[in-house]
Amino acid sequence: MTSAAVRWHDLAADRLTLLRGTGIVALGFALGASIQSEWIYSELVPEWAQVDLWRRLAANGTAVLGLVAALAVLRAHRPRSVVAVVGRAAVAAVFMGVLRVAAQVSLGVHPLDDMPTLVAEVVTGAFIAFVSAGIGVWMLISRRRMRVAARAVERQVVSVELALQALEAEEIRVRRQVAEGLHGTVQQRLLLVDARLAAAEARAAGVLPDVAEEIALARAELAQSREQDVRQMSRLLYPERLEMGLVPAVRALLGRLPATIATRLQVGDELRALDDPSEVGLTVAERLLAVRVVEEAVSNALKNGPPALVEAELDLVADELRIVVSNDGDPYVPPAEPDPASGTARLDQRLRLVGGALRVVPRTPTGARVEATMRLGVLVDDR
Structure with a gap:
């Protein structure tokens, strides 16, 4: 995957995390506020009890959708700075507060001329939206930190695997080189030494039989070492027919x-x-x-x-x-x-x-x- 594709994938995951987290929390607040308002108004303010529950739910639901849409339009997930993300979340929260009041007025939840109530609803809605967006931002930041940590571990694992592969390749190269040297160069030198000893043995055979016998024993030991020790060492370093x-x-x-x-x-x-x-x-x-x-x-x-x-x-x-x-x-x-x-x-x-x-x-x-x-x-x- 290219760096551009990785970047796009990360941004898509960040956007989903922010919008989903904010939306779920805000929706919980909206449902709770609607049910609570319905109960309070029916018990304490009877003249407001005529407002249907579905109108409150529709107004709050519209506000939640507006908050999520505002975060998406503002691209609150893109900045790397926490301050920038929080700033965009605050703008989206204010938008939600205003949109919530507009929906309440249009659905008949509150009259347009009741300004104190409308201002209170704007402030309350903006505050709830900011808290919801703040939780979404926290989830976004946590996801980013976890992603950075996971990729650091992945890079460490890859570096260890690459180092292991390099060591294995170098070991094989050295083993093969040394085995070929033992089988080729050392064997040839031992054969040359054996040839010179054979010539010395031939010259000493008639003059110094004891010396010729010692040379013959040395040649036998040399041949045994060449056939067993050198060849066995070569096989140990680099197995035959590998x-x-x-x-x-x-x-x-x-x-x-x-x-x-x-x-x-x-x-x-x-x-x-x-x-x-x-x-x-x-x-x-x-x-x-x-x-x-x-x-x-x-x-x-x-x-x-x-x-x-x-x-x-x-x-x-x-x-x-x-x-x-x-x-x-x-x-x-x-x-x-x-x-x-x-x-x-x-x-x-x-x-x-x-x-x-x-x-x-x-x-x-x-x-x-x-x-x-x-x-x-x-x-x-x-x-």
Whole structure:
């Protein structure tokens, strides 16, 4: 919505608030005054008792309509200054007092030659109109203040969401860059070092066999570090097949488990359709956070007793991604005091920032069950 449209909408809401509030209060006064006058005149001033109630109601009702119309014509809702609004309300109140007396005279409520009574009616009507308009102005000012406060909160929420999106995008960029550096530059350097060690081993083989053996051991450790440590660190920073989608990344993660552990992955049809990388579906940030949840659940399962089975369920419910990872390892006993520095607690805090949550519960008959939810559409795509 453009700023002009917002301004128009605000003015329309202000006008409705002022006119409706003033009209309701003034109408209450008009009905009460008509009924009260009918009773007083019939009891205390018998010569005025011949005036019908409907005439008093018609005169007062005409005055109320005149007050509301005057406020609308004067555009009392437009000024930002309270003094200006009250000033226009006062003008409308005087108009109502005069209009009320004119209606009373025309309907035969009061004779035209009874000036003291007419003046009193003008003053009384103007006062009642000013009080009614004052209540309407108070409602208008209250509405404006509430609107300003609500929009301030909205701006704060938007700024927090934008900051979160920027941090997520920057984290993904850094993770991808570091992972590519580890997989590319570091791997190449390690291969060059291995090649030089191989040459040194060949030269020392016939002259210094002990040295050649040490070099061979160093090469073996270097190869193991290159294949396990560097590659594993690269996967931790940026999971394998993440660009292809959430399901391929989770499948690759489960595929790295030992062959002695059976794995099972269940994916809902709606999520499969949304996870298509050729469509605008899950963002990279959403995939990364979801994979982190599965990774944390699998890591905890391996630490707390090797399970025989690890099951992962991914599904989409409305605008929420639901992740369930269960294992049949050792029985899970919830800690008496959760560790706020644990990986599970940090993931829960991160999920709460995007409208989700994470919890760990015991699985029947044994093992643990990690349940997580994540609201989609909060983490923007960085691509």
